[in-house]
Amino acid sequence: MENKLQIGYFADGPWSHRALQKILKDHSIEIKFIVPRLDTKDNTLKEMAKANGVAYLEGVKLNSEEFYNQAKEIGCDLFVSMSYNQIFKPRITNLPRLGTINCHAGKLPFYRGRNILNWVLINDEKEFGITVHYIDEGIDSGDIILQRTYPISDQDTYKTLLDIAYVGCAEILYDAIKMLQNNEVKPVKQTDIHPVGFYCGMRKEGDEIINWNQTSRDLFNFIRAVCKPGPGARTHLDGKEIIVNKAALVPYAPVYKSIVGQVVGKTSRGYVIKTIDSTIEISELETSVKLKIGDRLG
Numbered sequence: 001m002e003n004k005l006q007i008g009y010f011a012d013g014p015w016s017h018r019a020l021q022k023i024l025k026d027h028s029i030e031i032k033f034i035v036p037r038l039d040t041k042d043n044t045l046k047e048m049a050k051a052n053g054v055a056y057l058e059g060v061k062l063n064s065e066e067f068y069n070q071a072k073e074i075g076c077d078l079f080v081s082m083s084y085n086q087i088f089k090p091r092i093t094n095l096p097r098l099g100t101i102n103c104h105a106g107k108l109p110f111y112r113g114r115n116i117l118n119w120v121l122i123n124d125e126k127e128f129g130i131t132v133h134y135i136d137e138g139i140d141s142g143d144i145i146l147q148r149t150y151p152i153s154d155q156d157t158y159k160t161l162l163d164i165a166y167v168g169c170a171e172i173l174y175d176a177i178k179m180l181q182n183n184e185v186k187p188v189k190q191t192d193i194h195p196v197g198f199y200c201g202m203r204k205e206g207d208e209i210i211n212w213n214q215t216s217r218d219l220f221n222f223i224r225a226v227c228k229p230g231p232g233a234r235t236h237l238d239g240k241e242i243i244v245n246k247a248a249l250v251p252y253a254p255v256y257k258s259i260v261g262q263v264v265g266k267t268s269r270g271y272v273i274k275t276i277d278s279t280i281e282i283s284e285l286e287t288s289v290k291l292k293i294g295d296r297l298g
Helices: 014-025 043-051 065-074 116-122 158-181 216-225
Strands: 005-011 029-035 078-082 100-104 127-134 144-151 233-237 240-249 263-266 270-274 279-286
Touching: 005 014, 005 158, 014 029, 014 043, 014 078, 014 158, 078 158, 100 158, 116 127, 116 158, 116 216, 127 158, 144 158, 216 240, 216 279
Parallel strands: 005 029, 005 078, 078 100
Antiparallel strands: 100 127, 127 144, 233 240, 240 279, 263 270, 270 279
């Protein structure tokens, strides 16, 4: 029997579970160890490691001398990163003979960085990408091994994109590993796609607050981008918080000037709010506040 491809898996959270399941089913691959995040709360990954007899290395400081020596002694053909949050330095990425790869839910060289599925909706994209790439000294900047895109419609929300990405990431990561195993990779430099690309920063508390001084389309995209399981889009009335979980564009809504953020109508589903250009319907509200026409939000 030919030698198995030996992998070190750096991973955490639901993004990593499906991929691990696919890799474990392939008897031509052996996972030598799993390294979770330092602050992991992922008991599922730990249980999967135990059930499959895979070493689970907790408390690893990735670029320490201790881990370097440990990983060197174990010996791997490939390191794989999936939703891992420590930065790999070259001494670690260069340890395996096939290098170190990462799966990123973004269409590189665009959408490097964090919270990509939120940002693609905010930016009104018509598709999002998932990319497997080599890890280099930059952030999400290494040569591309494999990339796939998925359409976005107006019916999509943060949750629906997450559901697609959980499956898509597992599939593309496994396929990329097989390409490496079979020596089928033809790396693509990101600068060959675009000379610059762009980076998106991590979203933080407060970024979910609605700015009503935007177009109806921009507000529609923002609300669906941060809906559950995100924090929910938030606004205020008389100091009381309102969480908006759903929005809809109003068909044939006329463009006119009036008071932005004001409640201008009521529907069977929720309320109609004036935006900078027209109006938008909001619904699925979490609040103790009872809205009425004329109220000003924000």
